[in-house]
Amino acid sequence: MIQYIDLSVMVFFHGGAYIVLSSDVKPYYNVCRKFTRELHVIVVSVDYRLAPEQRHPAQHDDGIDVLRFLDIEENRSKKFPENPNISRCFIAVDSAGGHIAHHAAVRASEFNFQQLRVR
Numbered sequence: 001m002i003q004y005i006d007l008s009v010m011v012f013f014h015g016g017a018y019i020v021l022s023s024d025v026k027p028y029y030n031v032c033r034k035f036t037r038e039l040h041v042i043v044v045s046v047d048y049r050l051a052p053e054q055r056h057p058a059q060h061d062d063g064i065d066v067l068r069f070l071d072i073e074e075n076r077s078k079k080f081p082e083n084p085n086i087s088r089c090f091i092a093v094d095s096a097g098g099h100i101a102h103h104a105a106v107r108a109s110e111f112n113f114q115q116l117r118v119r
C-alpha cells in the first residue's frame with residue numbers, strides 16, 4: 001500500500017437542483033471514491049439541506065459551515081486521516097452544486113480562516 005503524506009482536501013458539492021439527491025447516493029459516493037483513489041485527495045462531500053423544506057440560502061450557509069468546520073484542528077483530528085494539508089483545499093462541483101460552491105467560495109474569501117486556504 002502506498003503511503004501519501006500531505007494530502008489536499010477536496011470539498012465536493014453534489015448536484016440535484018437543490019431538491020433531490022444527497023452526498024451519499026450511490027453515483028456521488030462512487031465518484032467521490034474515484035476522486036480519492038485517482039487524485040490522491042481527501043474528499044469531503046457536502047450534504048447540504050434540501051429545498052423546499054429548507055429555504056434558500058440555507059444551502060449556501062451549509063457550504064460555508066463545512067469550510068469553517070475544516071478550519072478547526074480539533075474537528076479534523078477526530079474525523080480525518082493523519083495527513084490532510086488544509087492549506088491546499090479546493091472545491092469541486094456537479095450541476096447545482098456549482099451555484100452553492102460559488103456562493104460558499106465568495107463568502108470564504110471574506111472570512112478570516114486560521115489554516116484553511118481555498119483554491
